[in-house]
Amino acid sequence: MKKYDVIIIGAGVCGIYMLYRLLQQGLKVLVLDKAEGPGGTWYWNRYPGARFDSESYTYGYSFSEELLQEWDWSEHFAAQPETLRYLNHVVDKFDLRDYMTFGAHVQSARFIEADNQWSVTLESGESFQSTFLCTAIGMLSAATPPRIPGIESFRGESFHTYYWPKEPVDLKGKKVAVIGTGATGVQVIGAIAEEVGELTVFQRRPNWCAPLHNSKITAEEMAEIKASYDEIFRQCESTPNGFLHGPDRRELSEVPQDEKLAYWEDLYNSPGFGVWLGNFRDVLMDPAANAEFSEFIAGKILSRVKDPVTAEKLIPKDHGFGTRRVPLETRYYEAYNLEHVHLVDINETPIECIDETGIQTSAAHFDVDVIIFATGFDAITGAFDRIDIEGAGGLKLRDKWQDGPITYLGIQVAGFPNLFTLAGPQGASVATNFPPAIETAVEWTSDFIEQLVKEGKNRVEAEEAAEGAWVEHVKSFYDMSLLANTKSWFTGYNSNVEGHDKLRYMVYLGGSPTYREKLADVASSGYKGFVT
Ligand code: NAP
Numbered sequence: 001m002k003k004y005d006v007i008i009i010g011a012g013v014c015g016i017y018m019l020y021r022l023l024q025q026g027l028k029v030l031v032l033d034k035a036e037g038p039g040g041t042w043y044w045n046r047y048p049g050a051r052f053d054s055e056s057y058t059y060g061y062s063f064s065e066e067l068l069q070e071w072d073w074s075e076h077f078a079a080q081p082e083t084l085r086y087l088n089h090v091v092d093k094f095d096l097r098d099y100m101t102f103g104a105h106v107q108s109a110r111f112i113e114a115d116n117q118w119s120v121t122l123e124s125g126e127s128f129q130s131t132f133l134c135t136a137i138g139m140l141s142a143a144t145p146p147r148i149p150g151i152e153s154f155r156g157e158s159f160h161t162y163y164w165p166k167e168p169v170d171l172k173g174k175k176v177a178v179i180g181t182g183a184t185g186v187q188v189i190g191a192i193a194e195e196v197g198e199l200t201v202f203q204r205r206p207n208w209c210a211p212l213h214n215s216k217i218t219a220e221e222m223a224e225i226k227a228s229y230d231e232i233f234r235q236c237e238s239t240p241n242g243f244l245h246g247p248d249r250r251e252l253s254e255v256p257q258d259e260k261l262a263y264w265e266d267l268y269n270s271p272g273f274g275v276w277l278g279n280f281r282d283v284l285m286d287p288a289a290n291a292e293f294s295e296f297i298a299g300k301i302l303s304r305v306k307d308p309v310t311a312e313k314l315i316p317k318d319h320g321f322g323t324r325r326v327p328l329e330t331r332y333y334e335a336y337n338l339e340h341v342h343l344v345d346i347n348e349t350p351i352e353c354i355d356e357t358g359i360q361t362s363a364a365h366f367d368v369d370v371i372i373f374a375t376g377f378d379a380i381t382g383a384f385d386r387i388d389i390e391g392a393g394g395l396k397l398r399d400k401w402q403d404g405p406i407t408y409l410g411i412q413v414a415g416f417p418n419l420f421t422l423a424g425p426q427g428a429s430v431a432t433n434f435p436p437a438i439e440t441a442v443e444w445t446s447d448f449i450e451q452l453v454k455e456g457k458n459r460v461e462a463e464e465a466a467e468g469a470w471v472e473h474v475k476s477f478y479d480m481s482l483l484a485n486t487k488s489w490f491t492g493y494n495s496n497v498e499g500h501d502k503l504r505y506m507v508y509l510g511g512s513p514t515y516r517e518k519l520a521d522v523a524s525s526g527y528k529g530f531v532t
Contacts, residue, residue: 184374
């Protein structure tokens with residue numbers, strides 16, 4: 001049996017940086033990933049239009065000045081191939097590849113109490129042991145195809161967006177169906193609408209979308225960005241969500257009507273998440289303010305979509321703007337102005353089944369060549385549930401989390417000694433710009449492991465009382481936010497997963513600065529809430 005100080009599951013943004021940090025400490029580390037290369041989310045999501053909604057220069061790692069200065073981003077919001085190239089560059093630059101094993105599908109992880117060791121077993125049957133186990137398995141990595149009768153019988157091509165093939169898929173002139181209109185569906189639809197022969201979008205609940213306004217980065221802009229990285233990262237550090245965009249501290253009622261409208265026009269016409277996260281602070285907290293801004297965005301949808309009936313269907317009625325994750329789009333609404341693009345509201349005419357040739361709704365049969373499932377993920381805890389994780393005394397993580405996650409700091413779980421759930425539930429990474437929050441979690445956890453190793457301690461576990469207090473703290477932010485009242489993956493809902501039909505406290509809504517303070521406080525107090 002091969003033994004390590006630390007095993008990291010996952011070679012994405014989080015796993016790569018954790019490996020780098022632990023190797024710097026001289027530890028013996030192994031990374032396991034079921035993909036054939038590093039990149040995590042950026043390895044898998046190869047669907048047309050895939051890109052992040054973070055400004056590229058806030059998505060890269062900030063830990064190495066040399067890396068920052070040598071890497072040029074080509075667009076303000078880089079597409080998947082570029083981000084995957086970037087992550088591979090990081091892996092090679094810091095000689096990390098030799099510590100990574102690919103094609104390694106972790107099936108189970110069991111804590112051996114007598115030895116204070118984790119035993120990790122792959123689907124192939126191969127096992128490894130380590131003192132510490134870190135999960136860096138992504139929060140959106142357990143894809144959920146819809147539960148539609150007959151789905152297996154379709155004879156054309158069909159893909160969940162997460163498993164989009166590596167080899168190019170030719171959609172030119174084909175009859176294509178897209179099911180799902182979240183951030184992924186909205187990107188796919190905008191990207192393929194022009195080239196396909198016919199596109200039918202099956203929409204359950206519309207989302208409030210806003211324009212991304214992506215553009216190329218010129219050589220001069222890149223030079224300016226490189227000269228301002230300190231400022232850029234300071235700005236991200238100061239905002240609740242780790243993006244460049246922080247809320248306007250004024251309340252809606254304080255701002256004269258014409259000034260407010262001019263501000264909103266400006267936000268709508270500016271790149272990135274400003275329209276969501278740079279808005280007046282009460283837009284996401286006060287129902288009346290939220291309704292007013294939602295009305296403004298509804299007006300934008302009505303002005304961009306020519307057919308008023310279609311436009312009306314694209315306007316959400318069950319939730320206000322920004323209370324679910326806002327998809328940023330490129331020519332999404334304009335796609336519906338094309339003759340060959342059709343919107344099917346499956347609330348009016350539900351999908352009854354999928355058959356060999358297409359999709360049957362209660363009103364019609366749609367013959368299609370390709371079905372794209374943009375139906376999302378068993379978010380945040382799904383990837384944990386898919387590994388049989390057994391802690392002390394035979395306790396299974398999926399049993400402990402049956403009704404939702406329970407963690408201390410989003411980093412450890414009582415009953416699971418030596419397990420660190422990096423970028424896991426109830427931590428700050430989930431609801432924020434992912435890489436900056438990841439850096440926080442990775443640096444804190446690797447420092448903690450360094451100290452444990454230095455002190456010769458081979459067992460650490462969160463106390464149940466500390467865990468209970470953390471869960472209450474996490475819950476308290478849900479009481480303040482309109483996000484908590486809306487069904488989405490942030491609140492644990494997924495119609496494609498048995499039992500995921502009630503509120504779960506999945507994410508830390510308190511913002512990155514507060515989260516960092518909490519972590520710093522725990523570390524400076526000698527890691528209170530943990531027993532070693
Ligand atoms: P999602 O937001 O969960 O959206 C899934 C979509 O599929 C929803 O429209 C959902 O409808 C629909 N759906 C699910 N099951 C269905 C069924 N059985 N029948 C019909 N429709 C069904 O998933 P996602 O779009 O993949 O996005 C997930 C997250 O990934 C995003 O919120 C974002 O954080 C991240 N992401 C980021 C980017 C980016 O940075 N630009 C791009 C893509 C994804 P309901 O709304 O009715 O449930």
